Amino acid sequence: MNLSIAEENHIKSIYKLQEGDAVVTTNALAYELDTKPASVTDMAKKLKEKKLIEYEKYKGITLSADGRKAALQIVRRHRLWECFLVDKLLFSWEEVHELAEELEHVRSEKLTNRLSEFLGNPVIDPHGDPIPDANGKLVKPRPQTSLDQANAKRLVVTAVTDQSTALLAFLNAKGIKLGTQLEIIAHYEYDNSIEIKVKGQSPITISEQVAKNIMVRPL
Amino acid sequence: MNLSIAEENHIKSIYKLQEGDAVVTTNALAYELDTKPASVTDMAKKLKEKKLIEYEKYKGITLSADGRKAALQIVRRHRLWECFLVDKLLFSWEEVHELAEELEHVRSEKLTNRLSEFLGNPVIDPHGDPIPDANGKLVKPRPQTSLDQANAKRLVVTAVTDQSTALLAFLNAKGIKLGTQLEIIAHYEYDNSIEIKVKGQSPITISEQVAKNIMVRPL
DNA sequence: TTTATTATTTAGATTTGTCTAAATAATATT
DNA sequence: AATATTATTTAGACAAATCTAAATAATAAA
Structure with missing residues (x-):
């Protein structure tokens, strides 16, 4: 299955918004992708045609098994490139998201696997998110909640869910990192x-x- | 100046075919890009509009100063990624061209320069071609001719001009490399x-x- | 349960990059 | 120089990915 960059971006965003198995709405997806609802509807038809999503009109979108597999491959590539950029090219935490967004679309399994090996097969990326392995298996992340809902008092930052440059720079300024x-x-x-x-x-x-965007676990 | 991937590919091929300052014909460029002459004409109009090429109809194409600068940036990225793939990810000589063809389109100067540093600022790529520096300056390659025109008897392979997988694999099988x-x-x-x-x-x-595609210099 | 509001889809247009077929220009041949 | 051949361009079409505006469905409010 050969996906275009636009198709990959939609799949990836559906995966992100689904969080488990929730149905993704047209509007939410349009907002996430910074596009218009009408465009999402168009793309939904195409992705349904390719059997990557479940979609009935007015009923929202979920990934099919194939779609999930595709999403995990894209996420794997994204997170590995983030590791590369931070660990090897010495970029800082908050700079790498946009670059990885481009590098992730080079679809070569061999490249992806060689890169992973080169990096020592990392299992979490610089933002604390788990990296799917070559088969798309994701290690369960450790129990964590967002900081606004934490009940314990002493905590450790484990991840940041919103990876906008603005937020990451803000956290950096406040001395908050993984x-x-x-x-x-x-x-x-x-x-x-x-x-x-x-x-x-x-x-x-x-x-x-x-x-809300700062994930923590009890110390 | 923000170039699309299609525009970058045209610029790069014009640079390649120009070899110094020869005029590039529509047909030659179409053949090089595996596209049709009519498409090249369309693109030529667009690139002329952007002042990246000199072009008058029926008179062929040459790069403008800006176009040459853009081409050298693309070539720099391409060759650096080839170095990375061979030196760090242990790909072989003949596998890297296609991958670099994709990676080269991630247009970030910071990434390019960090990558160069990480690789030790190499000046030639795995095929023996010189890598432009951050300012687009290209070190003059050593004197070389193609193998079919060499007059000396004892020679060293310095580069391979056609980087099709087929040729590179053929040379590999024959035990010929840089x-x-x-x-x-x-x-x-x-x-x-x-x-x-x-x-x-x-x-x-x-x-x-x-x-014709094997470049050599006297031993 | 009507009515208002919000979400989603449809219809039709736009841009980019490409194509084919036909027309025209440049070059080569007789 | 006239004609044939080859190279290039134009005209018109198409697919992908997007958009706006209008229509329709779903949901919330009165």
């Missing part, structure tokens, strides 16, 4: 903010919005 | 073949057609 230890001091409902103390720094306040 | 030493035993005009002896092997016969 493995950073922090404590929740207070959660202010009335203005949706959270006061935290990053290890070795004075306390700071962040919005719930930001906290 | 740096291989060989002697010309005889040049048969009547059937356009050349008998050569590769160092450490028994003499073999190759066609002039193949010899």
